[in-house]
Amino acid sequence: MRAIDNNSTQAGPPVAATAVPADVSGAVATALNILEQWDLARDQQCAMLGIAERSWYQWKRNPPARVTGDTLERVSYILGIWKALRQLFPSREAYKRWPHLENSAPPFGGRTPVERMASGQVGDLYVIRAWLDGWRGW
Numbered sequence: 302m303r304a305i306d307n308n309s310t311q312a313g314p315p316v317a318a319t320a321v322p323a324d325v326s327g328a329v330a331t332a333l334n335i336l337e338q339w340d341l342a343r344d345q346q347c348a349m350l351g352i353a354e355r356s357w358y359q360w361k362r363n364p365p366a367r368v369t370g371d372t373l374e375r376v377s378y379i380l381g382i383w384k385a386l387r388q389l390f391p392s393r394e395a396y397k398r399w400p401h402l403e404n405s406a407p408p409f410g411g412r413t414p415v416e417r418m419a420s421g422q423v424g425d426l427y428v429i430r431a432w433l434d435g436w437r438g439w
Contacts (some may be wrong), residue, residue, distance in 0.1 A: 325373060329364040332376040335367065335383045337398050345419040351375050370424060378426035382418075385433035408432045 336346040347357050353370055361367075367378070386396035400414040408428050409417060417425045 324366045326364040326366045328376050332379045338397055348421040359381045375423055378430045381430045389437055
């Protein structure tokens with residue numbers, strides 16, 4: 302979602318500002334919980350969230366109320382991936398295991414979804430989210 306700043310004193314087109322919710326601590330805590338349920342190593346979790354290990358420790362104790370737009374986008378993709386997996390697989394064990402299974406589908410090329418998601422690139426989270434949405438018919 303984008304907001305337009307029409308009060309800018311600079312010449313030229315209006316400046317787009319990213320609208321970020323005031324308190325995202327619940328979403329961050331949920332994303333951290335999902336990453337834990339996937340049994341991911343701390344470095345994998347940090348790569349997916351785009352944060353330093355020091356931040357990870359702080360977030361585990363007290364999830365932040367505010368994050369960057371990049372982090373919010375990553376959290377959103379993680380939540381969407383989790384939701385899609387829950388809809389696609391009947392058992393909790395299946396949707397927790399799927400990210401660790403080698404996959405020959407085009408986005409994975411024989412790698413596991415975790416390998417792609419933990420690349421550190423937000424685009425990889427997007428690709429997996431979009432692929433799962435396509436798989437479930439969205």
